[in-house]
Amino acid sequence: MRRIYLDHAASTPIHPEVAETMLSVMQGHFGNASSVHSFGRDAKRLVNGARDDIATALDCRAEELVFTSGGTESDNLALFGTAAARADRGRHIITTAIEHHAVLHSCHRLEKQGYEVTYLPVDRYGMVHPEQVQDAIRQDTILVSVMYGNNEVGTIQPIEEIGSITRERDIIFHVDSVQALGAVPISCRDLPVDLMSFSGHKINGPQGIGALYIRKDLNIEPTQYGGLQERKRRAGTENMAGIAGFAKAVELAVSQLPERKQHDEHLRSSLLNFLEKSVGSGCFHINGGSSKQLTHIVNISFPECDTETMLMNLDMEGIAVASGSACTSGSLEPSYVLEAMNLPQNILRSAVRFSFGLGNTIEEIEYTAQKVGTILDRIRKNR
Template identity: 60%
Template structure:
């Protein structure tokens, strides 16, 4: 029986064209980009080429791009680096209750260092209000961090509105765009953002590499020391193959954005139509914002069927789904995102995240809806 992978929000399969790029460099290029001989210069050309490609597709200058090991490091570098660079101006940071743990746990660390953290609430669809951000601003506020789109329910936040508020007051603004890349148009020069986090493995690129956009002039203290790589902002020998693979993945994701969105919307529509037919609208609930959402993330609660039991039964049918963030899905705790949305207990305890991407078909979504019906009939007896 063929397996069906519906956990693309956790990680995606590497695109064949990306794999070709990676394989070529792994087998042909082995120099250190910091070396001055011909092999080092060739390596440097690969890194610079990857940086130029990504900057071009995301609308920023090449020197505003910092390669990292992934989204978590990008979030950490942005928050810790910006906080350290502005400590003389204040120690108040604003974020939301539904951020990825890479942001929330970093804020906890900053709190241990004496910073004051304001965690803004969200509405029942997972969306934060720009007016709440404005109301939380203080004289000593130095940084705001709000994700572009939520990794568990797909809700898209009012980034431009919040960024404009921050810019008017000279407050730094960080955005975690890990889930947004490839699903939402991103033109960094046009966004009121100082830092934006990305990773490759959410857009059919390799695991273990990410990036941080740092607006020219935005302060950032390095968190990793040892060399002068990345203009002194992130020490460590660059991964040639990963950087080139990331660049190819960005190219494919941005150039194919409309097709990706349309395909994701079709898959989502097929799944929901199947659930309507087989489970009935009263038998499930969609969690998230009905207008502002990522089409590739569908978070559904099935009252009467616990999340862990549902996931186990889906897995027995070789259907891979999730309970939330891949960083915490091994935990038995209820999602902090759904809790922040103040959903009823029956929805909190029965939520499943289906996330689609490369390789998924409408036939698969119809099959999943059919299997969900079978499982629910068995569990609800």
């Protein structure tokens, strides 16, 4: 059976050059980077070299990067670390209703610890507006956390405008850039951002590795303790192979960004064109669809077919897509992101996320659109 992977927003296949880099490290390096002997020094050089390479690609200082286990830990460290470091200045945090659960669940935990959180609503495109942030700021606001690009509908937020507001008020600004890395140009030096989260497995790197950018001279409290690694900000023996693979993935993602964007735009437009032919333009609805959009994500509702039925039928055809929502007790719940966008119930309950990446072809996209049409035809006949 033909197998087509259109769920790159969830995780991506490892790039062959990344796998080669990691294998070389696993076969040739086993020292602990904290050891003082030659094996440890070799490991330390490898970690520092990878950090330097990522810093160059992201336009920041090497010492501003902390390696983590991925985007979730980076988000957690940013929120809990900032909240603890600035608790004496206030206990109010601002975020949005459509953040990744790594941010939302962290905020829920902070609320239990006595912090107040304002969850900003979004418009029908999934956009939060800078004036909303401005209006929500209080005297005791210490942190604003807004994702760069949404993982479900792809909407890109006005990060520069929001960052200008927080910088004027000396409020820490955290940006979850897990989906944006490799999809939009990122310069940590130029953006008015204090903390930025990244993850390896979204850019054809390994799972279980990521980084948190922490602006120079910004103090945050660590969330795990043990050794003195990462300048005392994140204890734990370094994942050398993961770090080396992550560095290679970042290098490839940043250097190949224009080509990837063009390829993803072509796949996206082709999918919509093929769906018009196989389904009919009036039989599907694009969710989000803002002019500022991550090109590798398109969220589409097929009102004649609920999400679970479409996912299962596509999976039976060997096509992997996603709902973008969490699975609870074996049943798919409507997406909290789409709910925050105030979309109608028939749109909420029929949404499917297609996300493109390495290895996808126009032929695969055409085949997928044809299968969607076949599924909808079968549903219509069985009514």
